[in-house]
Amino acid sequence: MADQTTHGVGGLTFDARKRAWPNEMNVFIALIVIILIFEALGAMMMGQSFLFDSNDRFGTIFNEARLKIIILQVAIIGIIAIGSTQVIISGGIDLSPGSIVGLTAMVAMSFAQTALVNGNPNPKAIFSETWMDLPVIIPILVALIIGMLAGMTNGLLIAYTRIPPFIATLGMMVAARGAAKWWSKGNPISFPTDQFASIGNGMNGWAPVLIFVGLAVLFHLILKHTVYGKHTYAIGSNEDAARMSGIKVARHKVLVYTIAGMLAGLSAIVLASKNLTAQAGMGVMYELDAIAMTVIGGISLAGGRGSLIGTVLGALIFGVIISGFTFLRLDAYYQEMVKGFIIVAAVVLDQWRQRRAITR
Amino acid sequence: MSDIILETRDLTKHYGGVHALQGANFILRKGEHVAIMGDNGAGKSTFVRQITGVEQRTRGEVIFDGKPVHFESPMDAREAGIETVFQTLALADELDVPDNLFLGRELVRFNLGPFSILDYKAMRERTMQALEKTGVKIPNIRNTIRNMSGGQRQCVAIARTATFHSKLTIMDEPTAALGVQETAQVENIVRTLKAAGEPLILISHNMRQVFDLVDRVVVFRRGRICANLDIKNQEFSGEDVVAYITGAKTQPEYEDAA
Numbered sequence: 013m014a015d016q017t018t019h020g021v022g023g024l025t026f027d028a029r030k031r032a033w034p035n036e037m038n039v040f041i042a043l044i045v046i047i048l049i050f051e052a053l054g055a056m057m058m059g060q061s062f063l064f065d066s067n068d069r070f071g072t073i074f075n076e077a078r079l080k081i082i083i084l085q086v087a088i089i090g091i092i093a094i095g096s097t098q099v100i101i102s103g104g105i106d107l108s109p110g111s112i113v114g115l116t117a118m119v120a121m122s123f124a125q126t127a128l129v130n131g132n133p134n135p136k137a138i139f140s141e142t143w144m145d146l147p148v149i150i151p152i153l154v155a156l157i158i159g160m161l162a163g164m165t166n167g168l169l170i171a172y173t174r175i176p177p178f179i180a181t182l183g184m185m186v187a188a189r190g191a192a193k194w195w196s197k198g199n200p201i202s203f204p205t206d207q208f209a210s211i212g213n214g215m216n217g218w219a220p221v222l223i224f225v226g227l228a229v230l231f232h233l234i235l236k237h238t239v240y241g242k243h244t245y246a247i248g249s250n251e252d253a254a255r256m257s258g259i260k261v262a263r264h265k266v267l268v269y270t271i272a273g274m275l276a277g278l279s280a281i282v283l284a285s286k287n288l289t290a291q292a293g294m295g296v297m298y299e300l301d302a303i304a305m306t307v308i309g310g311i312s313l314a315g316g317r318g319s320l321i322g323t324v325l326g327a328l329i330f331g332v333i334i335s336g337f338t339f340l341r342l343d344a345y346y347q348e349m350v351k352g353f354i355i356v357a358a359v360v361l362d363q364w365r366q367r368r369a370i371t372r
Numbered sequence: 373m374s375d376i377i378l379e380t381r382d383l384t385k386h387y388g389g390v391h392a393l394q395g396a397n398f399i400l401r402k403g404e405h406v407a408i409m410g411d412n413g414a415g416k417s418t419f420v421r422q423i424t425g426v427e428q429r430t431r432g433e434v435i436f437d438g439k440p441v442h443f444e445s446p447m448d449a450r451e452a453g454i455e456t457v458f459q460t461l462a463l464a465d466e467l468d469v470p471d472n473l474f475l476g477r478e479l480v481r482f483n484l485g486p487f488s489i490l491d492y493k494a495m496r497e498r499t500m501q502a503l504e505k506t507g508v509k510i511p512n513i514r515n516t517i518r519n520m521s522g523g524q525r526q527c528v529a530i531a532r533t534a535t536f537h538s539k540l541t542i543m544d545e546p547t548a549a550l551g552v553q554e555t556a557q558v559e560n561i562v563r564t565l566k567a568a569g570e571p572l573i574l575i576s577h578n579m580r581q582v583f584d585l586v587d588r589v590v591v592f593r594r595g596r597i598c599a600n601l602d603i604k605n606q607e608f609s610g611e612d613v614v615a616y617i618t619g620a621k622t623q624p625e626y627e628d629a630a
């Protein structure tokens with residue numbers, strides 16, 4: 013027996029096929045099941061297909077209009093969810109991005125206004141004419157910087173004053189919403205330059221989707237293949253171990269929340285541009301929808317587990333449910349109740365998975 | 373060049389009113405394996421934490437490899453060549469074996485600051501080497517730590533120390549929670565270190581293990597060193613060591629410690 017332990021290096025294999033069944037597969041199956049449920053309900057209640065082209069209106073097998081609605085619906089909040097995913101994997105939570113969207117949209121739109129609307133001066137002008145018709149890069153930079161500053165403030169509070177993330181970002185949620193209302197005394201800001209308008213409306217309206225997918229791919233690679241990603245998982249998994257291993261935990265957290273803030277700023281640009289206007293109330297509850305997408309996508313609220321693939325699938329489930337209810341002409345009340353149920357179910361499922369992993 | 377790898381002089385740590393470590397004078401020579409024994413709460417882990425930069429000492433000196441050192445963090449100690457298996461294993465449950473071995477000092481392909489690209493292939497290869505070097509058996513290194521047994525976790529933590537060339541290895545109760553076979557595996561790793569001439573500080577409650585493995589036993593009692601027993605060259609029995617641990621005996625040169 014002693015011999016066995018002395019010389020054995022057997023079983024030292026790297027077998028890529030032997031990896032555990034990825035949780036993303038479960039989320040994907042859930043997505044398919046939910047679609048099938050809506051297909052069945054559609055056939056029974058409406059006499060038509062949910063996602064497929066049942067009346068030959070599109071010349072393709074899919075109902076393109078509905079697919080586009082689903083994907084567009086989740087793209088803007090999905091950009092926020094990319095940030096929430098990183099925050100939650102690092103073991104934190106961020107309640108502020110919805111308000112950051114409101115504030116950023118207001119300020120960025122102020123730098124994106126055009127001087128002349130149909131030959132008349134811009135009725136919603138915030139700044140004097142020298143500050144109008146600026147190159148589109150200016151409002152974009154403004155939005156990114158505001159988002160990053162707000163996120164960095166969250167991160168600094170959480171990392172250095174040891175305020176729980178829930179409280180720190182709750183403070184930011186309230187404060188940023190206040191700042192958004194203060195910015196133009198509650199007035200909406202409208203009439204952006206054509207260039208700015210094209211961000212959210214370009215490419216036949218698909219631009220937001222492209223931005224979302226591009227960012228999702230980029231951050232997926234960052235999370236899986238860079239030191240930043242590895243440390244984000246490590247901190248969420250075991251913060252003490254991360255610290256003992258020499259990871260600069262506080263600095264890393266600041267970076268994570270700064271990136272989340274930046275993504276909220278990006279989301280604000282797309283939203284304001286798509287709507288051609290900014291209002292102080294923009295983005296209310298977006299943070300909760302973003303958290304819901306991540307939770308549905310299998311990101312563990314305990315930290316350390318999940319991936320952006322999960323979040324993207326979670327976002328799709330989210331979008332499918334919303335447009336599924338619209339498709340069945342069910343009241344929005346049901347929508348919200350079912351949304352709430354699914355969020356809770358996803359968390360319960362995650363905790364059940366955790367317990368099973370421990371006792372196994 | 374002296375043959376002393378680690379020396380502490382008057383090393384002391386107070387937690388408020390708790391005098392967890394008092395005036396520890398300790399010497400470890402190159403290639404030497406020393407066990408630290410003592411009751412729970414005797415200050416053994418505290419001693420380790422002062423040497424490895426996990427905490428900052430109240431007073432005293434630590435001389436490592438001929439130079440006085442003040443490690444700000446465990447990373448500093450690591451960079452200087454001290455590898456430690458802490459009593460509470462510093463492992464990230466959701467990460468796999470190579471990730472844990474290289475946590476905080478990842479191998480990268482392109483250096484882009486925090487966004488440096490990881491070199492997974494190189495880390496896997498060096499992980500296999502480290503596991504082979506230590507004779508550790510782990511069915512699949514891509515498994516997350518969460519799915520491993522206590523012994524496997526301990527082995528990963530120990531293999532981590534073997535991955536990097538170190539001048540000193542410290543293990544704090546590495547077999548306390550392990551079964552017979554797993555303990556044997558850890559003990560084999562210790563023997564490999566001995567054969568390679570790498571010095572070791574082993575904290576253990578296991579008398580048989582200590583007599584099997586090490587050259588010398590240092591006993592801690594209520595925050596002080598109370599005995600230094602050269603078990604290789606002098607006749608000491610397990611009962612002698614127990615007597616020092618419990619306080620029935622104290623070596624003359626440590627009288628003031630009693």
Ligand SMILES: Nc1ncnc2c1ncn2[C@@H]1O[C@H](COP(=O)(O)OP(=O)(O)O)[C@@H](O)[C@H]1O
Pocket residue numbers: 387390391392410411412413414415416417418419
């Ligand atoms: N962080 C701390 N704060 C206060 N007291 C501590 C702390 N760490 C250890 N102690 C105390 O110091 C003493 C020595 O503890 P420790 O070094 O862990 O003992 P050992 O490892 O020998 O079992 C104990 O009385 C313990 O309660």
Ligand SMILES: [Mg+2]
Pocket residue numbers: 416417418459544
């Ligand atoms: Mg201890």
